[in-house]
Amino acid sequence: MELRDIEIFLTLAEELHFGRAAARLFVSQARVSQSIKAQERRIGAVLFERTSRVVRLTPIGIELRDQLQPAYRQITEGIAVVTAKAQGTRRMLTLGTMGAIAQTLGGPTGDFRERNPGVEMHFKEVHPADPFAALRSGDIDIAILWLPVHEPDLTVGPILRSTPVMAMMARTHPRDRPSIVLEDLGDCLVVGPNGPIPRYMEESLVPYFTPSGRPVSRGALVSTFQEVLTAVASGTSVALTQAEAADFYQWPGIAYVPIADAPLSHWAIVWRTAAETDLIRDFVAAVADHSHR
Amino acid sequence: MELRDIEIFLTLAEELHFGRAAARLFVSQARVSQSIKAQERRIGAVLFERTSRVVRLTPIGIELRDQLQPAYRQITEGIAVVTAKAQGTRRMLTLGTMGAIAQTLGGPTGDFRERNPGVEMHFKEVHPADPFAALRSGDIDIAILWLPVHEPDLTVGPILRSTPVMAMMARTHPRDRPSIVLEDLGDCLVVGPNGPIPRYMEESLVPYFTPSGRPVSRGALVSTFQEVLTAVASGTSVALTQAEAADFYQWPGIAYVPIADAPLSHWAIVWRTAAETDLIRDFVAAVADHSHR
DNA sequence: ATGTCTTACGGAAGACGTAATAATA
DNA sequence: TATTATTACGTCTTCCGTAAGACAT
Numbered sequence: 322m323e324l325r326d327i328e329i330f331l332t333l334a335e336e337l338h339f340g341r342a343a344a345r346l347f348v349s350q351a352r353v354s355q356s357i358k359a360q361e362r363r364i365g366a367v368l369f370e371r372t373s374r375v376v377r378l379t380p381i382g383i384e385l386r387d388q389l390q391p392a393y394r395q396i397t398e399g400i401a402v403v404t405a406k407a408q409g410t411r412r413m414l415t416l417g418t419m420g421a422i423a424q425t426l427g428g429p430t431g432d433f434r435e436r437n438p439g440v441e442m443h444f445k446e447v448h449p450a451d452p453f454a455a456l457r458s459g460d461i462d463i464a465i466l467w468l469p470v471h472e473p474d475l476t477v478g479p480i481l482r483s484t485p486v487m488a489m490m491a492r493t494h495p496r497d498r499p500s501i502v503l504e505d506l507g508d509c510l511v512v513g514p515n516g517p518i519p520r521y522m523e524e525s526l527v528p529y530f531t532p533s534g535r536p537v538s539r540g541a542l543v544s545t546f547q548e549v550l551t552a553v554a555s556g557t558s559v560a561l562t563q564a565e566a567a568d569f570y571q572w573p574g575i576a577y578v579p580i581a582d583a584p585l586s587h588w589a590i591v592w593r594t595a596a597e598t599d600l601i602r603d604f605v606a607a608v609a610d611h612s613h614r
Numbered sequence: 615m616e617l618r619d620i621e622i623f624l625t626l627a628e629e630l631h632f633g634r635a636a637a638r639l640f641v642s643q644a645r646v647s648q649s650i651k652a653q654e655r656r657i658g659a660v661l662f663e664r665t666s667r668v669v670r671l672t673p674i675g676i677e678l679r680d681q682l683q684p685a686y687r688q689i690t691e692g693i694a695v696v697t698a699k700a701q702g703t704r705r706m707l708t709l710g711t712m713g714a715i716a717q718t719l720g721g722p723t724g725d726f727r728e729r730n731p732g733v734e735m736h737f738k739e740v741h742p743a744d745p746f747a748a749l750r751s752g753d754i755d756i757a758i759l760w761l762p763v764h765e766p767d768l769t770v771g772p773i774l775r776s777t778p779v780m781a782m783m784a785r786t787h788p789r790d791r792p793s794i795v796l797e798d799l800g801d802c803l804v805v806g807p808n809g810p811i812p813r814y815m816e817e818s819l820v821p822y823f824t825p826s827g828r829p830v831s832r833g834a835l836v837s838t839f840q841e842v843l844t845a846v847a848s849g850t851s852v853a854l855t856q857a858e859a860a861d862f863y864q865w866p867g868i869a870y871v872p873i874a875d876a877p878l879s880h881w882a883i884v885w886r887t888a889a890e891t892d893l894i895r896d897f898v899a900a901v902a903d904h905s906h907r
Numbered sequence: 908a909t910g911t912c913t914t915a916c917g918g919a920a921g922a923c924g925t926a927a928t929a930a931t932a
Numbered sequence: 933t934a935t936t937a938t939t940a941c942g943t944c945t946t947c948c949g950t951a952a953g954a955c956a957t
Contacts (some may be wrong), residue, residue: 322693323616325922339937349924354938355923364693365701372929373936381700388692392685399681400615400657407659407674618947632912640948647913649947664912667956 322360326395329356333369334386337376366488367517394436396597402439412440414600419459421565425482426465439599450516450544456593462540462601467563468587469525476597478590479609484563486526487581489549490610491556492576507531510540512552512560526586527561532544550575563588615653620686622649627661627679630669687729690892695732705733707893710740710754714838714858715881718775719758733893741835743809749886756895761880762854769890771883772902778854779819779876782842784849785869793872800824803833805845805853806846819879820854843868856881864896 333342333353333543344349361368368382378386405412414433418426423444430442445461449456453472470477488506490497496505498514511527531539543549549560553572563586567577590608592601626635626646636643656662661675672681698705707726711719716737723735738754742746746765746886748754763770781799783790787834804820822830833851836842842853847867856879883901885894 323618324620325616327689327816340894340935342927348922350937351925351939352923358938364697364700366696373938376937380695384694385696388696389689392688392692395662395685396682397686399678403659403681404657406677407657408818433838478662610948633910641947643912644914644950645948665956667911669912716917 322363324396324587325395326337326356326360326574327389329353330360330368331386331390332391333357333376334382337378339371339376356556375472382455398439399435401599405439412437412600413443414440414463414604415443415445415461417445417455417464417474419447419449419452419465419563421569422465422481422563424569425565429481429604429608429611432610433604436604436607438602446546448516448544448545449549450514450518450542450573452518452522454517456591459596462596462598463531464591465588467522467526467593468589469520470589470591472519476592477593478605479612480587480589481608481612483585483587484565486561486580486586487564487567488578488580489553489566490576490578491554492574493556494559494576496559496578497576498578498579502582503528503580504531504533504535506537506559507533507535509559510538512541512543512549512558513539515542515544515548554600574588589607615656617686617689619826620682622646623653623661624679624683624686626650626669627671627675630662630671632669639806646893647693655761661708689703691732694712694892698732701846705730705893706736707733707756707897708736708738708754709736710748710757712740712742712745712758712861713855715758715774716821717862718858722897722900722904725903729900730893735805739839740867741809741812741837742839742842743807745811745815747810749884752889753823754890755885755891756897757884758836758881759884760815761882762814763882763884764810764814767887771898772905773857773880773882774901774905776878776880777858779854779872779873779879780860781858781871782853782859783869783871784847785867786849787852787869789852789871790869793874795875796873797824797826797828798808799830799852800826800828802852803831803850805842805851806832808833808835808837808841825875870891 327340329346329348329352332345333339336342336345339353341352341548343353346353364381364385367379368385370377370379395544401412416426418422426497445455447466448463450584452464453468453475454465456475456551465481467478482532488496488501491510494509496509506528513527515521527537529562531537536568541548541552541555543552548572549562550572552558554559561580561583564577590605610611620643622635622639622641625638626632629638632643632646639646650661655673657678659674659879661670661678663670663672694705695825709716709723727733727735738748740754740757740759744861744891745757745759745763746768749757749768758774761770761773781789781794783802787802789802799821806820808815820830824830834841834848835843836845836891842855845851845862847865848851854873857870857883883898
């Protein structure tokens, strides 16, 4: 049983689906079938119960996975560490975040650091008005974005958290009350994005029409979170943002107002499909582990 | 880097000699050279400093070995455990010992058990008069014998311990004194082996001639340790044995007498070269670790 | 000369893809 | 019929041995 076979076995043990396992490994699904079959003959036991509809680990398969998983991880990790050291390159994972989300990542990043001791983590700010640029240029490996994201070259991973949406406005603003509803946006100027963010993504956070059908007018066009703050502080525009911002970006003249009927916004990790690495996969796994609890 | 390459790398890292590593792996030494070279190109660093005279790990090589060693062990171990379970076979290692040696193996066997949790250990008695039979028949995997052992089909491992030789005799025997010398054997009947033990091995423990050249006569011919005890108790014959026997086989009418000028007898582990398994290699390693301390 | 590591070359094994087949919903 | 796992077969990589070469003792 070579490392390659172990990789195939462990991938199938995670995906429990020959097609998806094959896709993750960039091989044909026949190859996965052949490899698993060969190992089953070698070991002398069925590792997966499978019908053409469902794939499941047998008890022996479970035991084998539990034996192989940590060791396989240590080997790939060890080779990566030594290779990086030999070539003088540093192993790093760069995350792109917006606003307050970066402050709330302690759980998954802690796990990730623990399991990848030799890896440096870096954070960069992503502009809400142009959420994919840093990803596509390679400046960051992973972005944390609100859904939906439908881009052919990007993969959307597990949801990190789901947060309420709040309206951010100057205390002098006429709509500064304990709570508002989406309909109120029809009477406001809302800050718009000064960048190439796709419309479907923008309007999932800031709709173009109120529930009754009135248009929601865009006011200042901004590209960074700092610009949002100044635009709001100036008193003319309202901005919509995730609730965590209220905890981390308190500003003297600015109020955060709940929007009673706004849907939660879901934040997920996103990466370039073609640039997926082991580190990215590990980080995704860490996030998935955390959101399961 | 496949498992096979890791195995080659780790073997060379132990042996620090291409020829010996190749022999242990049953491949040509060219293959070892090719594999190491390929890994060095892949990783981008030299793993072994080598002249045609000495092979040594580089710092990077040391780090790689430390990363890979335990994980490789866990993988082979895990596959072996699962395979054994699947096939309903038990994993066991059977040791053949003589007399008191079995009682003094706590150290290495403890280590071995700890590192191979799923493996049963068994002990069988080996007849001194026919020390290789059980090994060659497959009844035992490893024998613990005194040196020298020069048999073409057997491999001699590290020395387990070196013990003084004592004379065992009836308390009524004329030579029962606080201490004797080899020359005294010329006046005794010494028990001889009733079996096919090679002469070179027998006489290394019980010489055929005294230092002055007088013959040492054989008395009773025995095959088991029990027969030795009864032959000695009967009062006619003297037996030579390792000192530990005095601690474990006290008998009312029997005395153990030091032989002042007898050389130490060295006890080593021996196995059939063709039947060498991972378990045997592990046990050898455990013994080697212990005798280094 | 002898012992040891490396390089060149060729054959065999096996990894993998394509395409056809079987089985299930 | 659509989806998914398995089997058959051909290609191509690579594993490995043999033999010759390079280097030191």
